[in-house]
Amino acid sequence: MSPVPHPPQPSSLPPSSAPTEPEPQPQQIPQHYNRPHAKPARKPILRLELRDLSSPGTQSFLRLLHASTALQEAVNTVLHCLYAHRPAHCIPPTRSVTLILRSMGGVAYTTGLDIDDDHKEIHFSTDYIESIPEGKLKEEMRGVIVHEMVHCWQWNALGTAPGGLIEGIADWVRLKAGLGPPHWRRHADGNWDSGYERTGYFLEWLEGKYGEDVVRRINEELQHCRYEEEDFWSKCCGKHVKSLWEEYRESLGGGKDGNDTDGPAE
Numbered sequence: 614m615s616p617v618p619h620p621p622q623p624s625s626l627p628p629s630s631a632p633t634e635p636e637p638q639p640q641q642i643p644q645h646y647n648r649p650h651a652k653p654a655r656k657p658i659l660r661l662e663l664r665d666l667s668s669p670g671t672q673s674f675l676r677l678l679h680a681s682t683a684l685q686e687a688v689n690t691v692l693h694c695l696y697a698h699r700p701a702h703c704i705p706p707t708r709s710v711t712l713i714l715r716s717m718g719g720v721a722y723t724t725g726l727d728i729d730d731d732h733k734e735i736h737f738s739t740d741y742i743e744s745i746p747e748g749k750l751k752e753e754m755r756g757v758i759v760h761e762m763v764h765c766w767q768w769n770a771l772g773t774a775p776g777g778l779i780e781g782i783a784d785w786v787r788l789k790a791g792l793g794p795p796h797w798r799r800h801a802d803g804n805w806d807s808g809y810e811r812t813g814y815f816l817e818w819l820e821g822k823y824g825e826d827v828v829r830r831i832n833e834e835l836q837h838c839r840y841e842e843e844d845f846w847s848k849c850c851g852k853h854v855k856s857l858w859e860e861y862r863e864s865l866g867g868g869k870d871g872n873d874t875d876g877p878a879e
């Protein structure tokens with residue numbers, strides 16, 4: 614059984630493409646992420662399930678990605694970013710991750726099996742894959758897989774963490790992996806827990822201020838205790854998160870959208 618009675622909630626990812634973006638440059642996950650200084654107690658089984666081999670999305674996936682490499686790299690990236698130099702008992706006891714490619718609305722979501730939450734499923738939409746321009750498809754699929762893989766390995770304060778923080782941590786790892794889509798921007802509007810890249814960039818800024826371990830410490834704090842906003846942030850950063858968000862907004866040039874030119878990704 615998992616020590617987490619409430620698994621991360623299934624989360625759907627907003628589409629990541631915008632029609633007027635420049636072509637992305639090929640990006641590499643930093644090499645050292647593939648030698649993570651973090652090992653789970655048990656090496657997870659990685660599986661792939663293809664619901665319809667005839668769908669163009671499935672075919673593009675198979676053509677552009679080596680599934681076993683892509684999944685293992687995503688696991689390594691997540692373990693490096695969230696658990697480097699942490700002992701195995703700090704890492705959730707995820708035993709398997711199954712990537713399921715199927716036709717569905719939305720982009721992707723992650724869920725645990727009802728019968729045993731240590732077994733995770735990442736559902737990835739073949740319709741979405743089909744909708745992405747060829748030039749950016751490979752990086753986009755890798756980015757989505759990394760984002761969803763975070764949900765397979767992150768803590769969630771016994772189910773009480775704000776959804777925006779959970780999503781922000783997932784996109785922060787995606788940023789660290791160099792797999793942020795080209796249209797992502799730092800936003801100074803909204804709230805710190807608006808989620809996705811808004812919160813992801815905020816966490817990146819916190820790293821600059823409080824050291825590169827800060828997101829690891831945030832995730833660690835989410836392991837055992839229920840989320841109480843004031844206590845939580847004063848433990849992690851010594852300040853209320855609303856003050857931190859204000860400082861972040863000021864660093865982007867005040868209350869206006871810093872260098873934001875696109876709308877929100879949702």
Ligand SMILES: [Zn+2]
Nearest residue numbers: 624625780783
């Ligand atoms: Zn998510």
